[in-house]
Amino acid sequence: MLKTFIVGIVLGVAAAAAALYAYPAVDQHREASIVAVAANGGNIESFHINMPMDRIMVGASGQKQALPTGLKWPADEELKNVRAELFKIRNARDTVVGVASRTAARDDSGEIIDWVLHLPARGSMFVNMRSEALKDGFRRGELQAGSREFAPLGGLVSERWVPNTSGDADAPVGRIELVTAYMRKQETYMREQETP
Amino acid sequence: MIKYLIALFLGLLIGAGIFVIGLIYNPFNADSGLSPLSVTDSEVIALSFSGVPSEAIVVTNDGDSHVKPFPEKVQQLWEAPIRLSSVMATVMRDARGQTAGLGIKFSSQSERTRLMKGEAMIDSAWYIYLPGRGSLFIEQSENHWEFLRDVIIPAYRSSADSWKGIWLGDLTAGPGALGTAAVTGGTGSLRGLKMEAVESLSARAYSVENGPVAAEGHLLIELPRNMEASHGASSSE
Numbered sequence: 001m002l003k004t005f006i007v008g009i010v011l012g013v014a015a016a017a018a019a020l021y022a023y024p025a026v027d028q029h030r031e032a033s034i035v036a037v038a039a040n041g042g043n044i045e046s047f048h049i050n051m052p053m054d055r056i057m058v059g060a061s062g063q064k065q066a067l068p069t070g071l072k073w074p075a076d077e078e079l080k081n082v083r084a085e086l087f088k089i090r091n092a093r094d095t096v097v098g099v100a101s102r103t104a105a106r107d108d109s110g111e112i113i114d115w116v117l118h119l120p121a122r123g124s125m126f127v128n129m130r131s132e133a134l135k136d137g138f139r140r141g142e143l144q145a146g147s148r149e150f151a152p153l154g155g156l157v158s159e160r161w162v163p164n165t166s167g168d169a170d171a172p173v174g175r176i177e178l179v180t181a182y183m184r185k186q187e188t189y190m191r192e193q194e195t196p
Numbered sequence: 197m198i199k200y201l202i203a204l205f206l207g208l209l210i211g212a213g214i215f216v217i218g219l220i221y222n223p224f225n226a227d228s229g230l231s232p233l234s235v236t237d238s239e240v241i242a243l244s245f246s247g248v249p250s251e252a253i254v255v256t257n258d259g260d261s262h263v264k265p266f267p268e269k270v271q272q273l274w275e276a277p278i279r280l281s282s283v284m285a286t287v288m289r290d291a292r293g294q295t296a297g298l299g300i301k302f303s304s305q306s307e308r309t310r311l312m313k314g315e316a317m318i319d320s321a322w323y324i325y326l327p328g329r330g331s332l333f334i335e336q337s338e339n340h341w342e343f344l345r346d347v348i349i350p351a352y353r354s355s356a357d358s359w360k361g362i363w364l365g366d367l368t369a370g371p372g373a374l375g376t377a378a379v380t381g382g383t384g385s386l387r388g389l390k391m392e393a394v395e396s397l398s399a400r401a402y403s404v405e406n407g408p409v410a411a412e413g414h415l416l417i418e419l420p421r422n423m424e425a426s427h428g429a430s431s432s433e
Contacts, residue, residue, distance in 0.1 A: 001199060001200060001203050002203075004200045004203045004204050004207065005203040005204070005206060005207045006207065007204065007207065008203060008204040008205065008206060008207015008208045008210070008211060009207040009208075009210050009211040009214065010207075010211060011204075011207065011208055011211060012207060012208040012209060012210060012211020012212040012213075012214070012215065013211040013212070013214055013215045013218075014211075015208065015211070015212065016211070016212040016215035016216065017215060017312070020219075020311060020312060021312070024307060024309075025309040025310075025311055025316075026280065026305040026306060026307050026309045026317075027307065028277070028280060028304070028305070028307055029276035029277045029279065030277070031277055055271075056254070056256060056270065056271045056283070057253075057254045057270070057285060059253060059254070059285065068254070068267050068269050068270040068271065069267065069269040070267030070268060070269055070270075071253065071254060071267055071270075072253070073253065074253065074287050074295065076287070076295040078295045078296070078297065078327045079287075079295065079297075079298060079327070081327070082298055082325060082327070084285060084298055084300065084325075086254065086256075086283055086285065086300070088271075088273070088275070088278065095275075095277070096275040096277060096278060097277045097278075098277065098278060099273065099278055099281065099283050099302060101283075101285075101300045101302075101323055103298070103300070103323065103325055103331070105325055105327065105331075107327050107328055107384070108328060109328075109330060109383065109384040109385070112325070112330070112331060112382075112383045112384070114323065114325070114331050114382055114383065116300065116302065116321060116323040116333065118281070118283075118302035118304070118321055119277075120277060120278055120280060120281045120304035120305075120319075121277065121307075123319075123335075124302060124321035124333075124335060126321075126323070126333035126380060126382060128331075128382050128383060144333065144380055144382055145333050145335070145378075145380035145382075146335075147319070147321055147335035147371075147378075148319065151335075
């Protein structure tokens with residue numbers, strides 16, 4: 001019986017090790033990417049934010065109604081000209097695939113509008129938008145840096161507010177559309193050189 | 197026959213228990229040691245932030261985590277693709293404790309987690325805005341194994357469901373070769389700069405129910421030795 005007990009201990013150690021090896025401790029849920037190939041090279045992927053349901057936080061000094069309820073934006077002078085928002089972001093199938101922040105600020109260096117898009121199974125993107133808006137409500141920016149899947153990529157990103165005109169009672173008020181055009185960094189560099 | 201089956205079953209249980217204890221106290225999973233940035237002679241930006249959720253501006257996650265979302269009514273990240281993630285917005289303070297800017301941290305449990313190797317990995321990204329200086333993006337992988345082993349597991353084992361003591365450790369484990377985070381300057385005087393950073397945490401109390409009770413996070417960002425040359429190099433890229 002002692003031999004059986006010792007065999008049991010050895011089997012127990014082996015089974016626990018095998019279980020830990022076979023079953024991943026973390027398994028991120030993945031949604032298939034919806035990527036289109038751009039006519040002039042690179043890949044296009046679009047995301048959107050349904051407003052107001054995908055908004056997690058709006059932080060700014062002097063705002064009348066805090067979001068979320070109970071939020072206390074710091075009263076520090078340094079953050080007086082900063083507006084930070086957090087959102088859930090959706091892919092073209094309207095499925096939530098990540099979270100994002102949009103920070104708008106004004107200081108001596110001018111107006112700053114930065115996005116960070118975080119897609120847990122893929123990585124993060126850091127985008128600097130140009131402060132001046134183009135016609136039709138577009139604003140363009142550049143993909144400055146990324147992590148994991150987005151680390152070797154450069155490219156352009158545009159943001160646009162699209163009001164909802166369906167008239168449905170449950171429909172969002174509108175949505176923020178983010179369209180990314182990725183390119184490998186070497187390609188981006190070569191294109192910039194070719195542009196007169 | 198039955199007594200042999202009982203002996204085998206007990207052996208299996210004890211074997212699995214020995215494996216778990218060996219996993220937690222594995223001497224081959226050495227501590228990460230001194231951060232390379234702690235001995236740098238380059239100029240650094242030293243920032244700190246509260247590690248206590250209720251002292252942040254916003255903390256949200258799936259709602260089932262040991263860290264409770266704050267404020268209570270904040271929207272939670274319950275959808276499957278973001279369920280293993282959390283977001284925090286917090287005030288960043290300088291070395292004198294004055295407000296230096298705003299920090300937003302995105303964290304997700306990493307599929308590179310290997311508990312057998314002492315790696316409880318988190319993929320995270322910081323966005324930091326420092327008024328007057330510009331914005332920064334920090335991407336890093338963090339290893340929370342030592343914090344798990346030295347703080348969280350003792351808290352669960354304690355009859356009071358809490359831990360008190362002094363724990364100080366580096367969380368950053370990459371992607372830099374020396375275990376540093378990659379930093380990209382976005383705007384202002386930091387625009388285009390490539391830098392390195394290390395995030396560390398000092399904890400003094402932890403509760404199973406509420407998560408960190410007394411804790412402070414630190415970010416040490418090493419600026420390039422020659423800022424002007426770095427600006428020139430980045431603008432010619």
